Each structure stands twice: as C-alpha cells, then as structure tokens.
Amino acid sequence: MSTDDTTTDTTDASTDTTDASTESKCGASSADTAEASAEASTDTESKCGASTTDEESSSSKCGASSSSSSSSSGCGAKADDEEEEEVGATVDDFDADPGRLIAVGLGPGQPEGMTTRAKSTLAEAEHIVGYTTYVDLLPDEITESADDIYDTPMCGEVSRTEEAIDRALAGNDVAIIGSGDPNVYALAGLALEILESKGGTASMVDFEVVPGVPAAQSCAARVGAPLVNDTVSISLSDHLTDMPTIESRLHAAAKEGFTITIYNPWSRKRRDNFQKCCEILAEHRDPETPVGVVHGAGREDEQAEIVELQELADLGETDLIDMTTTIIVGNEDTYVWDDRMVTPRGYETKYDY
Amino acid sequence: MSTDDTTTDTTDASTDTTDASTESKCGASSADTAEASAEASTDTESKCGASTTDEESSSSKCGASSSSSSSSSGCGAKADDEEEEEVGATVDDFDADPGRLIAVGLGPGQPEGMTTRAKSTLAEAEHIVGYTTYVDLLPDEITESADDIYDTPMCGEVSRTEEAIDRALAGNDVAIIGSGDPNVYALAGLALEILESKGGTASMVDFEVVPGVPAAQSCAARVGAPLVNDTVSISLSDHLTDMPTIESRLHAAAKEGFTITIYNPWSRKRRDNFQKCCEILAEHRDPETPVGVVHGAGREDEQAEIVELQELADLGETDLIDMTTTIIVGNEDTYVWDDRMVTPRGYETKYDY
Numbered sequence: 001m002s003t004d005d006t007t008t009d010t011t012d013a014s015t016d017t018t019d020a021s022t023e024s025k026c027g028a029s030s031a032d033t034a035e036a037s038a039e040a041s042t043d044t045e046s047k048c049g050a051s052t053t054d055e056e057s058s059s060s061k062c063g064a065s066s067s068s069s070s071s072s073s074g075c076g077a078k079a080d081d082e083e084e085e086e087v088g089a090t091v092d093d094f095d096a097d098p099g100r101l102i103a104v105g106l107g108p109g110q111p112e113g114m115t116t117r118a119k120s121t122l123a124e125a126e127h128i129v130g131y132t133t134y135v136d137l138l139p140d141e142i143t144e145s146a147d148d149i150y151d152t153p154m155c156g157e158v159s160r161t162e163e164a165i166d167r168a169l170a171g172n173d174v175a176i177i178g179s180g181d182p183n184v185y186a187l188a189g190l191a192l193e194i195l196e197s198k199g200g201t202a203s204m205v206d207f208e209v210v211p212g213v214p215a216a217q218s219c220a221a222r223v224g225a226p227l228v229n230d231t232v233s234i235s236l237s238d239h240l241t242d243m244p245t246i247e248s249r250l251h252a253a254a255k256e257g258f259t260i261t262i263y264n265p266w267s268r269k270r271r272d273n274f275q276k277c278c279e280i281l282a283e284h285r286d287p288e289t290p291v292g293v294v295h296g297a298g299r300e301d302e303q304a305e306i307v308e309l310q311e312l313a314d315l316g317e318t319d320l321i322d323m324t325t326t327i328i329v330g331n332e333d334t335y336v337w338d339d340r341m342v343t344p345r346g347y348e349t350k351y352d353y
Numbered sequence: 354m355s356t357d358d359t360t361t362d363t364t365d366a367s368t369d370t371t372d373a374s375t376e377s378k379c380g381a382s383s384a385d386t387a388e389a390s391a392e393a394s395t396d397t398e399s400k401c402g403a404s405t406t407d408e409e410s411s412s413s414k415c416g417a418s419s420s421s422s423s424s425s426s427g428c429g430a431k432a433d434d435e436e437e438e439e440v441g442a443t444v445d446d447f448d449a450d451p452g453r454l455i456a457v458g459l460g461p462g463q464p465e466g467m468t469t470r471a472k473s474t475l476a477e478a479e480h481i482v483g484y485t486t487y488v489d490l491l492p493d494e495i496t497e498s499a500d501d502i503y504d505t506p507m508c509g510e511v512s513r514t515e516e517a518i519d520r521a522l523a524g525n526d527v528a529i530i531g532s533g534d535p536n537v538y539a540l541a542g543l544a545l546e547i548l549e550s551k552g553g554t555a556s557m558v559d560f561e562v563v564p565g566v567p568a569a570q571s572c573a574a575r576v577g578a579p580l581v582n583d584t585v586s587i588s589l590s591d592h593l594t595d596m597p598t599i600e601s602r603l604h605a606a607a608k609e610g611f612t613i614t615i616y617n618p619w620s621r622k623r624r625d626n627f628q629k630c631c632e633i634l635a636e637h638r639d640p641e642t643p644v645g646v647v648h649g650a651g652r653e654d655e656q657a658e659i660v661e662l663q664e665l666a667d668l669g670e671t672d673l674i675d676m677t678t679t680i681i682v683g684n685e686d687t688y689v690w691d692d693r694m695v696t697p698r699g700y701e702t703k704y705d706y
Contacts, residue, residue, distance in 0.1 A: 103578075105566075105570075107468060107564075107566075108564070111469065112468065112469040112470040112473065113468050113469070113470055113564075114468060114469060115460060115465065115466050115467060115468050115469075115566065116464060116465040116466070116467060116468075116469070116472070117465040117466055119469070120465070158700060158704045158706060162706065181566070181570045181573075181574075182574070182578070183570055183573040183574060183578055183579070183580040183581055184570070184580065184581070185581060185582070185698065186581060188574075188577070188578035188581060189578035189581035189695050189696055189697060189698050190581075190698060190700055191578075192577060192578055192690065192691075192693055192695045193695065193697060193700065193701060193706070194706045196690055196691075197706045201691045202577070202690070202691040202692070202693050203691055203692070207577075207693070208574075209573070209574035209575075209577070209578065210574065211460075211461070211466075211566045211570040211571050211573070211574040212566060212570070213458075213460075213468065213534070213564045213565060213566055214567070214570060217458075217534045217536055217537070217564040217565070217567060218564050220534075220536040220562070220564070221534075221535070221536060221541075221561075221562035221563065221564040222562075224541070224545060224555070224560075224562070225456075225535070225536055225541035225542035225544075225545055225562065226536070227536040227537065228536055228537070228538060228539060228541060228542035228543075229538070229588075229594070230585070230586060230587050230588060230594070230599075230602055231585070231586050232583070232584070232585045232586075232606075232611065233583060233584050233585075234583050235582075235583060239699075239703070240698055240699030240700060240702065240703065241582070241583070241699055245610065246583075248609060249583055249609045249610070249611065252605040252606075252608070252609045253585075253605075253609075255605070256601060256602045256605045256606075257598065257602070258585065258602065337545065337549055337555070338545075338549075338554045338555040338556055339555070339556070340545060340555050340560070342542050342545045342546065343542055344542060344546060345538065345542050345543060345593055346592075346593030346594055347511060347543055347546065347593060348546060349593065350592070350593065351511045353511060353515065353546070353547050353550045
C-alpha cells in the first residue's frame with residue numbers, strides 16, 4: 001500500500017485511537033509548533049524520542065503501540081536504566097553512535113511475497129517500525145526476534161518515519177517497513193527528507209533500501225500479462241500532488257499508448273478524482289479497453305476482476321474499489337483471453353507462432 | 354533483464370553456439386517455414402517437442418543445453434521408454450494431460466532478491482526453462498531438485514518460451530524464468546500469446562505469474578529514493594516498438610514531470626536510440642537533472658553512478674551503459690543529497706519537519 005492511503009485517514013484515526021495513545025505515548029511530542037524543542041517523555045515503558053509532526057492531528061499521540069518483545073527493551077535508549085535520550089528534532093540531541101536505518105519493502109502482503117533479503121534484513125533489525133497492518137503480516141519469527149516493534153494504526157507516516165529515524169540516531173538498527181516497494185509512493189524518500197531536516201546524513205545511518213514487489217506487478221500477475229510494454233504509474237491522491245497535474249499526466253499517458261497503473265483510486269475524500277480519471281481515460285481509449293481491478297492483492301480479502309473501461313466509473317461505489325485497490329488500464333492492443341489480460345509486446349509482428 | 358536484450362543478440366548467439374547445439378538438440382525443429390509439422394527428434398537424451406520459431410536464425414538449434422539432473426528425465430515425455438511425444442505446433446499433438454506453466458520473476462539477480470513464493474514455485478517445478486545467465490543464478494537446491502533444466506545462451510526467447518509451453522502441454526510442471534518481473538518487458542505475455550497460437554488455453558496449464566522485483570525498483574533502491582512519485586518505464590529497443598512511438602512517449606513523459614526508468618538503453622545496434630533519447634530529455638529537463646545509472650543490478654559486476662542529465666549522452670560509449678544497464682531520470686524536483694537521489698513525494702508542502 002502506498003503512503004497516501006494512510007495519510008488520507010490520519011484524521012479519522014487520530015480520533016479513534018485515544019485509548020491506545022494512553023497505553024504508550026512512546027515519548028511522543030507534538031512538533032507542529034515553531035518550537036520543536038525536546039519534550040522528554042517520562043513514560044518508562046518506552047522512550048523513543050518520537051515526535052509527531054503531523055499538522056493535521058496536533059492532538060494525536062498516534063495510537064502507537066510499542067509491543068516490545070524484549071522486557072529490557074526501551075527505544076531510543078537501549079535500556080531503561082540508561083540516561084533518557086532527549087527527544088526532538090536534530091541529530092545533535094542524540095549522544096549515541098547512530099545505528100542503521102533500512103527501508104524494507106514487503107511486497108504484496110503475505111510473507112511468501114517477501115524477498116529473502118527483506119526477511120533477513122528484518123531478522124537482523126533491532127527495531128521494526130511500520131503501520132500496524134503491515135506489522136501484522138510479518139512472520140512470527142521476525143517479530144519475535146526484534147527487540148522492539150513500533151506500529152501505528154492508520155496514523156501519519158511522517159511521525160512514524162521520524163520515529164524510525166530517531167531510533168536509528170539513538171543507536172538502534174532500525175527497519176522501517178511498508179508493503180510493495182519503498183520507492184513506489186512510499187517512505188524511502190520521506191526518510192531521507194526527514195533525516196536531512198534533522199541535520200543527519202544518509203551515510204550516518206548506513207541508509208539502505210531493500211526493494212520489494214510493487215503493487216503494480218503483484219496486481220498485474222493476478223490478472224495475467226497486462227503490463228509487458230511501456231507503462232505508467234499514477235496516483236489519484238491529490239493530497240501531495242495537485243489535481244491539474246494528475247489530470248495532465250493521465251491525458252498524456254492515455255494518449256501515448258502506455259498501460260496505466262492507478263494507485264490510490266478512491267477514498268471517502270477522493271470520489272471526484274476517480275470519476276474525473278474515468279472521464280479522461282474514456283477520451284483517449286476505447287470503451288471496451290480491458291481494465292484489471294485488484295482489491296487487496298496478496299491479502300485474505302483479495303479480489304480481482306477484469307472489466308471494460310466503460311464499466312469502471314460505476315465500480316467506484318462498490319466494495320471492489322477502495323484504498324487497497326490497484327487498477328491496471330490496458331493500452332490499445334490489450335485484449336482479454338481466457339480470463340487473462342494480455343498486452344502484446346509486439347513479438348507477433350516479427351515472429352510466426 | 355528484459356526480453357529485448359536477448360532478442361537483440363539472437364543472431365550473434367546463433368553462430369556462437371554451433372558446438373552446443375550438437376550436444377543437445379532437444380527435439381528442436383525449425384518452424385519458420387509454413388509447415389510447422391512435427392519433426393521428431395531422435396535424440397534420446399532430450400525429447401522436448403521444442404520447435405524454433407525464431408525467423409532470424411533459421412539454422413539455430415538454440416545452443417540449448419538440457420542439463421538434466423535426473424537420469425530418468427526426458428522432457429515432453431516423462432521417461433525415455435514412453436512413446437515419443439510428437440513435437441510441433443498445436444495442442445492436439447500432445448496426448449498427455451497437460452501439466453502446469455508458471456512464469457516466475459527472479460528479481461534483481463542474486464538468490465536473496467527472490468521472493469519466497471518464487472523459490473518454492475521453482476522447488477516444486479519439474480522443469481525449469483530460462484536464459485542460461487538466469488539459470489546460473491539459481492541456488493543449487495533449486496536446480497538440483499528439478500527433473501530437467503532447459504537453458505539457452507543468448508538465444509531467442511520465442512523458441513525458449515515455446516519449449517516451456519510444449520513441455521507443459523506434454524504433462525510436465527514447468528517454470529519459465531526471467532530476471533525482474535514477468536510483466537516488465539518479459540515473457541508472461543509472450544507465453545500467453547504462444548499458448549493461444551497452439552490452440553491451448555491458459556486454464557489448461559493453470560497458467561500463473563509469480564511476480565518479482567523489477568529492475569526499476571532494484572536500481573532505484575541502489576541510488577536512494579528516485580521513484581517515489583508518478584513514474585514511467587520506457588524501453589529504447591525499437592525491435593518490437595517503432596522509434597517514432599518511443600520518441601513520442603519520451604517527449605510526453607519528460608514534459609509531464611514523470612520520473613523515467615529507461616530499459617534497454619543501449620546495444621551495438623541501438624546507439625542512435627540512446628543519443629536521441631538524451632536529446633529529447635534535454636529538451637524538457639534541466640541539464641543538471643540527476644540521473645541514476647545502474648549497471649548489472651544485483652550482479653557481481655554491479656556498478657551504480659549518479660550523474661547529471663548533460664553527462665548522460667557521453668556515457669553511452671563507456672562500459673557503464675550496456676544491455677544490463679537501467680537508467681533512472683529524475684523529475685524537476687529530484688535532487689542529490691549525500692550520494693542519494695531523492696524525488697520528493699510532496700510531504701514538505703504539507704508537513705513541517
């Protein structure tokens with residue numbers, strides 16, 4: 001899942017998780033005021049140096065649950081009897097030699113979609129930070145071998161990413177996880193941006209990205225071979241990219257014969273974007289153009305359908321299309337055969353078979 | 354690696370592998386004449402029903418080496434004492450109940466980049482079919498557990514894919530492998546096309562695609578976080594897509610602020626395409642735009658550099674850019690920080706950090 005999804009629901013989540021936030025505040029401080037000054041937590045269970053920068057939820061303590069699998073584990077500081085780390089914004093606030101920070105892509109969801117490298121990276125990580133849904137997908141042997149797991153349910157990825165960075169700066173080896181690939185609408189870039197804003201460097205924490213199978217490829221596999229030629233990924237979320245830009249990109253991609261993977265097609269706040277997208281596609285592509293719609297790829301509620309472009313708009317109001325859905329729009333040559341989408345690569349023009 | 358790479362060098366390979374082809378002809382028959390009639394091999398070591406449809410190498414027996422790890426294994430027919438399968442073009446030529454055909458993406462190269470699902474699929478496959486370079490990358494436990502491995506060095510992927518299909522139609526459980534993902538300029542579509550041309554169906558062989566980490570994501574990870582926003586993949590090979598189409602797509606992608614991953618940037622036959630691509634990018638992007646150049650991602654000779662767009666054209670003549678190179682072109686917002694490429698997702702416009 002992309003980061004946009006979690007972003008969209010930050011506000012809802014922050015009201016939902018009041019209870020959880022009292023359980024563990026994880027040293028959270030709200031840094032959305034000008035003073036990002038260190039506000040040390042007195043919570044003895046978890047000292048993370050976490051600060052919440054999510055301006056949309058100033059009251060949010062993220063509902064973070066620090067489900068420590070090791071009784072001696074605190075975060076930020078390695079043990080409770082060490083001097084408390086100052087929480088806060090800059091690299092100067094941390095005394096320890098920095099640990100490592102690795103952004104790990106889990107792929108489609110279930111553990112069998114993870115690479116061996118992702119698994120071994122997580123097995124070696126002292127702390128694992130991620131959205132609760134993804135943490136829940138990790139195999140037990142991984143969660144049990146970690147000193148600490150920091151997961152937030154439907155809470156801002158900015159604060160979660162900062163939490164991961166603070167833990168690394170405090171001397172821990174930290175893996176920050178997400179489904180798909182860290183480079184696909186995900187946290188690799190945000191981690192580097194926040195690290196820079198704290199006066200740190202990527203080298204300081206041996207920053208690395210462990211790639212995973214992106215949703216586009218997981219979903220394409222599910223419906224056959226729809227993406228074997230030149231292709232585009234576009235997110236319909238206008239939270240971080242304005243809608244005119246998104247529309248212009250949709251026009252260009254549809255006009256130029258790219259297959260198109262649509263991320264974040266739908267949310268309660270983005271009904272119009274989806275309808276607009278369908279209209280733009282219809283301007284350039286045949287109404288019968290095959291479209292693969294995959295909901296919850298690699299999850300228990302996975303559902304895949306191949307429809308025609310002209311049917312897509314109406315699906316917006318069904319359960320098939322939500323934040324976990326990825327949509328693959330065929331190009332002019334894409335056809336459906338035996339319940340599979342096939343986009344020819346062009347071999348038939350050169351070979352007899 | 355994409356399929357285009359191997360295609361490009363088919364002609365060279367077919368002359369290089371004369372020796373290898375005498376070792377095992379694998380029942381190969383040239384089907385580039387109108388009569389694709391079954392020409393059964395009398396080679397007792399390997400009876401595959403393979404037919405070569407590569408029109409560019411009519412004399413090619415593909416240099417196929419059928420490195421059987423099981424002495425009882427033939428292909429097509431399960432054992433040497435069974436009646437010889439008719440080789441040939443259509444599904445009617447096979448008596449056996451069809452086996453399975455699975456297209457498996459290996460990811461970046463080394464085994465640690467493979468998913469658990471890819472590994473278990475290969476461990477269960479009776480036959481593994483692929484380009485020699487990829488077969489060589491498989492862990493020993495996988496190659497040793499297969500009944501038969503069919504690999505072709507730098508030989509046409511069309512004939513190799515047909516070989517895989519014939520083996521499945523003949524009753525074997527077959528995995529056809531490639532690096533990256535089967536949906537990214539790769540064999541998933543070709544397999545379905547050839548299957549259809551033989552009068553088969555995807556359901557008949559329980560056709561499945563096991564996704565892998567594409568080169569775009571492997572290479573992006575190697576240089577940081579260059580692809581975290583809307584993005585495009587374009588192949589510079591004009592073997593299967595004409596150059597005016599490629600040029601038009603490059604213009605559109607560069608104009609619309611997509612990051613761009615360039616596959617197949619260079620070959621002995623495609624020097625001009627690369628130069629043209631550099632010119633088009635220069636029309637729309639700043640000369641200082643960061644460009645990540647990753648050679649042999651995940652291989653022993655891996656080499657990654659971040660350069661400026663204005664330096665890219667000259668790199669065409671260096672060892673850094675060849676068929677195994679993937680190029681990632683940043684968008685207007687991409688910057689280099691601490692030896693990493695970062696394409697902001699847009700969080701900085703919404704959050705303070």
